[in-house]
Amino acid sequence: MLAFVYDKLNYSGFKKLGTEDFEDGYDLLGKLFLHACKLQLIRGFPHDYREYTEETSYPHGQIQMTESITQGTLINKRVIVQDDSFSANIPQNQLIKMVLAGIARSKKFPHDQRLLAEKMWRNFWPVRDVRQTGYPRIKRYLHRMGMDGSLLVLLSEILIEGKIFATDDANYKAVDLEDQLMSRLYEKFLLKYYQQRFTGYNVRSAYITWDKVEKDTPELPVMHSDVRICGQNKTVILDAKYYQHSLQTHFDVEKFHSNNMYQIITYVMNESKTGDNEDVEGILLYAKSSIGGNPDGEINVLGHRFQVKTLDLNVKWSQLTEQLDRLIVF
Template sequence: MERNNNIPIRNLYYMLSYAYKTLSLNEYKQVGTEEFENVKELYSEILSIGIPVLIRGGLSKDYISVEETSNVIKGKIDINSTIKKNALVNKKVAVVYDEFSENILLNQIIKATLVYLSRSNKISQKMRRVFYGLLPYFTDVSDVELDLKLWKNVRYNRQNIRYQFIVDVCRYLYEQLLFDESSTSQIMKNAQDEQRLSSLYEKFIYAFFKRETKYNVSHPQIQWSVDDDFVDALPIMQTDLVLQKDKKTLIVDAKFYSENMVARFEGGTAKQKSGNLYQIFTYINNWKKEPDETVAGMLLYAKTTALNQPNHIYHIKGNQIFVVSLDLQQDFSSIKENLLTYANQFFA
């Protein structure tokens, strides 16, 4: 069976660092020099460093709606609630008002994670003590039951974007521990790992080229080149990465699968995944080219353990399509070198 999730912990750290732009932060530099036995240790170490950083910077606050019965009128009076609670008997009314508070979802997720981790026997006693020691800083934050659904309601903006790295790592670690404690099948665990790593892989590839190269780096949506302006129900063409330089454009689609090529039967000839080729070919042909602009596509797979890996260059109807695989198990300096080489195949 093919696999691609045996990525060295050190490389996972670098991928996270690029994806969340933490390479330049002094607090995390020591993480890159440590050895970890598993990904849970890595995530735990990141949280033990990152949560105190958030605390020192001040927990984020926002306006939240508060409902209470009071003998002091503030905000709006809720007549219906006042009557239902029979509050007037005690010379009180039900009021609703906005309060600038730390008791927001982001802080609730972190507190719930700290409570969960401080009680988990899946991490070291030393780390449990560290997490327990951080709980007093969240005294004014409500207790919520830790559940994966919480993350679906998270929204980031310029005021709270500093939370994203830590809140995402909270989820990664919680998921990891959750699967360890459940009877979920190995197939389900592998699928969850692949989904998580696929998202990280896309973010890493984009952030790497943004940081390490002088290309114009973006990930725009491509509009369909229709003849009559009718686009209802057409799927969105969201690129993972677009590199541009000197009237040359390379559209890159990052692919992280447990299987990169397919064969119709065991022992048969391995072929490209047709859907991926159709996708990148469609991107190229709908890209609105400037005069004298050259456009090419690249499928950038994460290498699996299979013998046959994508490593091809096609010329189809005047379009160049690169299909390559990146070995995430090699030394990270080699990963960087490979990525730059792949791009230079087109831009050199």
């Protein structure tokens, strides 16, 4: 899945990882992140135009006359200007620098990785430091700009959202970290596959708007689909689930996870009201578990079709694509 989602894994910098052993999830993620970061440094920092405001005696850009008069800078023969610069100090680089600092400080990562992370961190001197409390703002920006699909961003999200750098998570297991990586990769894999499968459709990971939300409505949960495929007359919303236990047991009877069902039904009902099509189908797609309890069912709720299926990842590529192609039909 990793190689399919990220073509850059074919680079020589990643090929040798296939022959290495990893002690645990921290070792694996650390090496992946540092290799990806090294390639980024070789190519150079991504740059973008960033707007800034400053007080200066050398006018440039757009002079902010009102602010200059209000703040009294004209008395000293200075003005306030607004301009933009082609800078490396952008959210994407701030996120990478944030993670490098976290790896360098955390004793959960091997000593050699911590030293390498600190060395790389020093190369990010053009990028200002941002505390991890600023992560939600950076994540929203990257998603809005469509920059959240890179390997570096994925690994950064797993490391930060998994609270790997927190000081009060001594009981956090490396296996949990591996599960997070696989879960996120599973989502990215399905998204990229269907983007290539349905090239003439609008296929993306998208936010879903709540129906009839008033201005004074209390803050509602964010509805964010893993995969949304919009056709001419029909929309399919797919929610990817990567669990060891795909079913829950109630009085010795195996049933679908109720929270997952409520979630996908809510997504579909609101998408049918606020999206492009009234005909909306929902799919819960679980990765097949070796433990068993792999769901396979179909129901109809309020005129909408819902599938709860299991995807077997441990098969040949032709068999895997056959499962995926059979799942969604327009």
